[in-house]
Amino acid sequence: MRAFLEGSKAIANTVSLCRPGVISAYPITPQTHIVEELAQLVADGKLDSQFVNVESEHSAASVVLGASASGVRVFTATSSQGLFLMAEVLFNIAGMRLPIVLTCANRAISAPINIWNDQQDSVSLRDCGFVQLYAENVQEAVDFHLLAYRLAEHKDIMLPVMVCIDGYILTHGIETLDMPEKEKIDKFLPAYQAPYKLDVDNPLTLGFLADPDYYTETRFAMQETHNEALKMLPELFADFSSVFGRNYQCVEKYRLEDAQKAIVAMGSVCGTIKDVVDELRKKGKKVGLLKISALRPFPMQDIYNALKGIPRVAVMDRALSLGSLAPLYSEIKSIFFAKKKAPKIISSFIAGLGGRDITAESIKEIFRQLNQREVVGKFIDLKAELLQDKL
Amino acid sequence: MSDSIKKTLFASGHTACAGCGQSLAARLVLEVCGPNTIIANNTGCLEVFSTKYPESAWCVPWIHSLFENSAAVASGIEAALKFLGKKQNINVICQAGDGGTGDIGMQALSGMWERGHDILSICYDNEAYENTGIQRSGLTPYDASTTTSPAGAQSFGNPRPKKPVPEIANAHGIVYVAIASVGYPQDLQKKVKKALSLKGPKYLQIHVPCPLGWGHATELTYQIARLAVQAGLYPLIEYENGELVSSFKITPKPVEEYLKLQRRFRHVLNNSEEIARIQETANKNIKKYNLVVKNN
Numbered sequence: 262m263r264a265f266l267e268g269s270k271a272i273a274n275t276v277s278l279c280r281p282g283v284i285s286a287y288p289i290t291p292q293t294h295i296v297e298e299l300a301q302l303v304a305d306g307k308l309d310s311q312f313v314n315v316e317s318e319h320s321a322a323s324v325v326l327g328a329s330a331s332g333v334r335v336f337t338a339t340s341s342q343g344l345f346l347m348a349e350v351l352f353n354i355a356g357m358r359l360p361i362v363l364t365c366a367n368r369a370i371s372a373p374i375n376i377w378n379d380q381q382d383s384v385s386l387r388d389c390g391f392v393q394l395y396a397e398n399v400q401e402a403v404d405f406h407l408l409a410y411r412l413a414e415h416k417d418i419m420l421p422v423m424v425c426i427d428g429y430i431l432t433h434g435i436e437t438l439d440m441p442e443k444e445k446i447d448k449f450l451p452a453y454q455a456p457y458k459l460d461v462d463n464p465l466t467l468g469f470l471a472d473p474d475y476y477t478e479t480r481f482a483m484q485e486t487h488n489e490a491l492k493m494l495p496e497l498f499a500d501f502s503s504v505f506g507r508n509y510q511c512v513e514k515y516r517l518e519d520a521q522k523a524i525v526a527m528g529s530v531c532g533t534i535k536d537v538v539d540e541l542r543k544k545g546k547k548v549g550l551l552k553i554s555a556l557r558p559f560p561m562q563d564i565y566n567a568l569k570g571i572p573r574v575a576v577m578d579r580a581l582s583l584g585s586l587a588p589l590y591s592e593i594k595s596i597f598f599a600k601k602k603a604p605k606i607i608s609s610f611i612a613g614l615g616g617r618d619i620t621a622e623s624i625k626e627i628f629r630q631l632n633q634r635e636v637v638g639k640f641i642d643l644k645a646e647l648l649q650d651k652l
Numbered sequence: 653m654s655d656s657i658k659k660t661l662f663a664s665g666h667t668a669c670a671g672c673g674q675s676l677a678a679r680l681v682l683e684v685c686g687p688n689t690i691i692a693n694n695t696g697c698l699e700v701f702s703t704k705y706p707e708s709a710w711c712v713p714w715i716h717s718l719f720e721n722s723a724a725v726a727s728g729i730e731a732a733l734k735f736l737g738k739k740q741n742i743n744v745i746c747q748a749g750d751g752g753t754g755d756i757g758m759q760a761l762s763g764m765w766e767r768g769h770d771i772l773s774i775c776y777d778n779e780a781y782e783n784t785g786i787q788r789s790g791l792t793p794y795d796a797s798t799t800t801s802p803a804g805a806q807s808f809g810n811p812r813p814k815k816p817v818p819e820i821a822n823a824h825g826i827v828y829v830a831i832a833s834v835g836y837p838q839d840l841q842k843k844v845k846k847a848l849s850l851k852g853p854k855y856l857q858i859h860v861p862c863p864l865g866w867g868h869a870t871e872l873t874y875q876i877a878r879l880a881v882q883a884g885l886y887p888l889i890e891y892e893n894g895e896l897v898s899s900f901k902i903t904p905k906p907v908e909e910y911l912k913l914q915r916r917f918r919h920v921l922n923n924s925e926e927i928a929r930i931q932e933t934a935n936k937n938i939k940k941y942n943l944v945v946k947n948n
Contacts, residue, residue, distance in 0.1 A: 467714070
């Protein structure tokens with residue numbers, strides 16, 4: 262069904278059709294519109310769900326943990342500091358193998374306080390055990406939630422999924438999209454059947470103490486499951502396509518066939534990069550984009566196959582690992598270590614921190630700088646005059 | 653599972669220290685709760701000694717997540733049961749030690765109370781972070797020597813009185829708040845039963861001696877718990893909707909009788925000034941809660 266909707270409303274109404282039995286959240290910009298819409302749907306009797314207003318994100322994550330452990334489908338959403346306050350619980354949720362779906366409306370991290378978009382929040386939590394999907398536009402943001410529940414609740418997976426959407430750009434932006442219909446969602450996403458839960462008829466102990474004789478194997482199993490999820494995702498994407506007619510992959514290759522230069526990026530900036538690629542292609546420049554949709558599990562083989570024949574590659578990070586290489590760059594770079602087939606140059610660019618616009622000109626500048634030797638951690642659109650002022 | 657273990661619901665064979673007051677209290681609580689109970693447990697002694705994989709002492713559904721969040725986890729369980737239409741038949745309990753309740757868990761607990769969940773929160777109060785090696789908590793009593801509030805040439809141990817968690821609970825306007833002691837099992841079980849009969853948030857704080865942390869002989873757990881009550885230092889009281897509805901009557905004994913059996917108070921035994929201060933706390937309790945039976 263075609264609709265012209267704010268991203269948050271589109272996500273909330275789609276999550277609502279997934280029928281989560283318990284929703285819990287704490288207010289933080291720019292995530293709030295999603296849970297406000299869900300609260301209204303509950304208030305209007307359109308969604309049968311327990312909406313639990315909590316006193317912190319730590320408790321929001323803990324509430325959905327408890328509800329999920331009781332065998333009920335759940336939902337929560339947050340951003341930035343809220344995600345960090347949840348961090349301890351998120352590692353716990355993953356370790357307890359609870360199939361929670363969380364929307365992270367990506368926002369910069371304090372200090373200085375900044376409510377605008379970058380991806381430092383979710384990228385910093387890439388090791389927490391959640392599957393992480395990054396959406397380019399509102400349509401993907403909506404569809405990834407359906408895929409998230411389906412993947413998370415698969416009996417062979419049982420891992421939580423974080424759907425990462427760029428704050429404001431995808432939460433507050435209004436786009437035309439196909440809203441998934443209830444009948445199709447019901448077909449794609451069966452009711453959740455918990456393989457283990459808190460049940461007085463079958464009492465289990467969850468969250469036990471594992472000493473050195475047992476702990477390693479629990480972590481090994483999670484690592485194996487991430488590998489399993491990587492194998493399963495193409496099947497799920499195919500299944501999704503058969504129901505909804507839209508095609509997704511862990512990585513999207515955009516005009517890469519004969520490309521001499523490519524940018525690797527995640528999230529909404531990929532839309533801008535596609536426009537620039539189209540424009541430059543019209544001028545005869547052989548450029549392209551590799552969009553990473555799954556940061557965890559990391560589709561290394563897909564990335565290798567997509568980039569191995571491209572001479573010049575730029576990795577754009579909207580997050581930092583202060584004191585080292587940018588996070589996405591370091592992972593892409595490591596794929597090609599000691600490989601015979603590899604790009605001649607893999608350069609690293611930082612852009613769009615704290616909501617600074619990444620314009621078409623910023624992207625053209627990255628393509629231009631790819632003509633030079635390899636650069637590492639090059640900031641784009643840096644204001645030299647502010648640095649001189651000793652900000 | 654043998655029938656006798658099923659009956660207790662909290663099985664023997666766990667790894668608690670000899671004389672552990674908390675394990676005894678947990679068993680007494682569960683005897684009253686029965687099998688239709690789900691427990692969320694904060695990190696702490698009770699969690700560690702009862703659930704070391706691949707064994708568990710719990711014969712009811714039980715979950716541990718983190719140190720500070722059992723009240724929020726229990727809120728999620730209760731919400732899920734409501735969604736499933738099963739809440740009316742099942743008791744939901746969140747439980748923790750004194751640090752997990754009154755310090756690190758206070759925020760989540762306050763949120764749970766304020767939201768009005770139908771949950772019984774239980775604090776097993778052994779008056780320090782015993783699990784991590786007897787560090788001071790907000791519920792450590794005045795003058796108790798702990799590893800982070802040690803007695804020394806310049807110190808009489810913990811310089812502050814106990815944090816009044818039952819009063820904080822009452823300030824939330826919850827339906828039931830009570831203080832019990834493992835030294836008075838019948839009173840304790842009566843309070844658990846009462847709490848479970850009421851809808852809404854409930855708080856029960858249970859005094860549980862810790863032989864390791866308090867430095868007393870393992871066979872004295874029960875006696876020391878009773879002496880705390882008899883001295884007026886741990887009044888067994890009960891509130892419904894903020895109103896004091898009962899207080900356990902005592903014939904007061906001097907606080908020294910309680911203090912002298914414990915290494916954590918050894919440094920004050922010859923100090924009449926400090927003993928007098930502790931006695932003053934007991935006297936205030938006796939007066940405030942009307943603990944003494946009047947002969948007439």
